[in-house]
Amino acid sequence: MAAIMVVASAQNTRLVQKGLIHPDQACAVPGRRITDSLVLIRDTICYARDRNIRLVVLNLDFEKAFDRLSHQYLFEVLRKVGLPDRRAILNLERAVFYFIWGSKWERVRREVLKKPKEKGGKGVPDLPLFLGARFTALHLALATSPSRNPKTTAFTRFWMGSFLRRKKFLPIDLRVPVSFNLPLFYAFIPTFLKRFNLEQEELQVLTKHRLLISCVQGREPVSSVRGLAIGEPSQVWRNVNHPALPNRLRDLSWMVAHEVLPVRSVMHSRGLLQSATCPRPGCGAPESVRHLLWECSAAVDQWAIAGSLQFPYLPAGEVLTAQLMLYGVGLSPNSKKDFTRIWLTLAATKDATWTSRNLLVGRHMQIPPVAVIRMAAATVREAVAAGGGP
Structure with missing residues (x-):
């Protein structure tokens, strides 16, 4: 599983890989080319043959080294290559509100600013909602919709199988193995749905991120205005x-x-x-x-x-x-x-x-x-x- 995550990360950074690793570079040694490694192996074999030394050449698949890799270590590696950690969203959101107010004094709660303008907010993008909706809709669509890549669908259904069966998005088939526990990166989806009260939504809504965002924003109440009757605040925000x-x-x-x-x-x-x-x-x-x-x-x-x-x-x-x-x-x-x-x-x-x-x-x-x-x-x-x- 970790190897697949590494491959996925490599696909996302393929445009800058040539600037990080030379095409002829061997392993992680800067300046050493693949031909240099081949010459060393050839010279070692010739040295052993000339002196009748018993020698065994072992070819290892280094991708197997990542199969038992710690998630924390993997996240640290991703951070070293420039991918942000989980606090990046919080830091970015904090910077956005500091820019809006011009200081650290936030006069209105952030939840109010994230509301649409017609409901008393400023329409500030809700980063946790936007990114969480994209992530949730993408993986639920991979697991439940027909795909040109059956391996991706099978992989997603295996790790999300128990969750999808509980939600009745997939039929129960005892011939198909599933994971009983959600992995770390898929455990975010139930948490996201519970946080934004989306657990009872239909699959057609959960697989489209725009519908998820519209559903959450549509339930936002209109901000009240002191001294006005019900219904008048909507007119106030239109006037504003x-x-x-x-x-x-x-x-x-x-x-x-x-x-x-x-x-x-x-x-x-x-x-x-x-x-x-x-x-x-x-x-x-x-x-x-x-x-x-x-x-x-x-x-x-x-x-x-x-x-x-x-x-x-x-x-x-x-x-x-x-x-x-x-x-x-x-x-x-x-x-x-x-x-x-x-x-x-x-x-x-x-x-x-x-x-x-x-x-x-x-x-x-x-x-x-x-x-x-x-x-x-x-x-x-x-x-x-x-x-x-x-």
């Missing part, structure tokens, strides 16, 4: 990923909906700040996401200025509520046809408010509400010019 919003505004709206914008109350709850008080002069309330964008006196002044004269995209007489401003829900039926313009304007205003707050905290710069509104208007014009709005 609205095509009219630039990427910056989408990310801001996503963090607002998850309430993970790094305001002082969020950082204080994670032990990163000693105080959660709003940095605005004269405001002693805790700085939450809702407080920053809606309840703070600076935010109240900004939304009061953001009228129809400043923003013609905000309909006159429209009652602006916190849910409409934060999530884009609760718009009156008469204004739904102008939702794209309204939502782009609201998102740009929130971005300008967040920028002015960061200038206050980082550089102690007081930005008047009129300047904040002008920043938002410039963002709207840039988005419209880039084709993001009507």
